[in-house]
Amino acid sequence: MIIVTGGAGFIGSNIVKELNRQGRTDILIVDDLNNRKKENQSYRNLRGLQFMDYMHKDAFLEAVLNDDFDGTDVDVVFHEGACSDTMEYDVNYMMEANYEYSKAVLHFCMNHRIPFLYASSASTYGGGENGFREGDECEDALNPYAYSKLLFDRYVRQQLPYAQSQIVGLKYFNVYGPQEHHKGNMASIFYQLYHQVKDNGVCRLFGGYGEYGDGEHRRDFIYVKDVVKVNLWFWQNEGPSGIYNCGTGHAHSYNEVAQAVIDALGTGHIEYREFPEVLKGKYQCFTEADKTQLLAAGYDQGFYDMRDAVKEYCDFLDNGGYFKYGK
Numbered sequence: 001m002i003i004v005t006g007g008a009g010f011i012g013s014n015i016v017k018e019l020n021r022q023g024r025t026d027i028l029i030v031d032d033l034n035n036r037k038k039e040n041q042s043y044r045n046l047r048g049l050q051f052m053d054y055m056h057k058d059a060f061l062e063a064v065l066n067d068d069f070d071g072t073d074v075d076v077v078f079h080e081g082a083c084s085d086t087m088e089y090d091v092n093y094m095m096e097a098n099y100e101y102s103k104a105v106l107h108f109c110m111n112h113r114i115p116f117l118y119a120s121s122a123s124t125y126g127g128g129e130n131g132f133r134e135g136d137e138c139e140d141a142l143n144p145y146a147y148s149k150l151l152f153d154r155y156v157r158q159q160l161p162y163a164q165s166q167i168v169g170l171k172y173f174n175v176y177g178p179q180e181h182h183k184g185n186m187a188s189i190f191y192q193l194y195h196q197v198k199d200n201g202v203c204r205l206f207g208g209y210g211e212y213g214d215g216e217h218r219r220d221f222i223y224v225k226d227v228v229k230v231n232l233w234f235w236q237n238e239g240p241s242g243i244y245n246c247g248t249g250h251a252h253s254y255n256e257v258a259q260a261v262i263d264a265l266g267t268g269h270i271e272y273r274e275f276p277e278v279l280k281g282k283y284q285c286f287t288e289a290d291k292t293q294l295l296a297a298g299y300d301q302g303f304y305d306m307r308d309a310v311k312e313y314c315d316f317l318d319n320g321g322y323f324k325y326g327k
Contacts, residue, residue: 069108
């Protein structure tokens with residue numbers, strides 16, 4: 001059996017879909033489908049997936065704490081479940097959801113010697129002033145979400161010397177691709193620009209801020225299929241334990257992103273709006289993964305070209321935007 005927490009979410013559902021393509025359906029999906037926000041309809045992501053069972057995240061945590069699972073039945077845990085809202089400022093909630101919960105799942109896996117692969121975040125590099133190399137010298141946090149992820153990374157580093165099974169943390173950079181509808185305002189810029197062009201023909205980008213001009217803030221955007229490839233490569237190739245960047249190593253400007261969407265759709269133009277005051281001092285103007293450690297671990301699967309990925313993603317959205325069951 002394979003366990004995927006956050007399996008109804010963006011990255012989790014893509015991991016499940018690829019496992020399905022590889023013939024695995026003995027999957028337990030763990031998530032919370034409560035629709036507290038209008039746009040949060042992650043249950044729709046489950047319709048195109050094949051899996052053995054679903055479990056609410058609270059029931060799963062209770063089972064883990066009570067050691068109700070027979071660890072010999074679990075091949076791997078992909079821990080993708082978290083509160084990913086960077087505008088959530090309830091620190092206690094964020095720590096409970098992202099830190100304490102993750103610790104419980106980690107120790108369950110360590111106790112039963114189950115490979116544990118989990119989602120960290122490039123937000124743990126703060127403003128990026130010190131670069132994007134894995135380690136304390138570069139890491140910082142600009143909001144509670146980032147802090148909860150950073151603190152868990154530091155906890156994992158303390159546990160690694162005692163682990164007798166694989167533990168891999170992946171610092172996801174800016175991920176985009178299928179099955180992110182439910183994320184609302186937290187959905188990728190690609191998803192938002194696609195709908196802006198469809199609705200009114202305009203890609204609206206932030207104006208200049210800091211040393212960057214209009215639409216020239218740059219991020220390391222990574223297609224979700226590449227994120228899935230990295231996860232499955234580590235598990236299936238028994239890659240070395242550790243915490244690794246999961247990004248392409250090449251930053252693109254928002255102007256480049258908008259143009260790629262416009263070209264994929266064959267219509268649209270770019271306009272700029274004033275940079276929001278609420279984001280000043282809390283915004284990563286530039287991110288670019290240092291891939292040195294990822295490549296040293298042996299990863300050799302490469303990454304999608306951004307323009308090719310955008311075209312594929314726009315076509316996917318044009319055709320309904322959700323995975324189809326059994327396809």
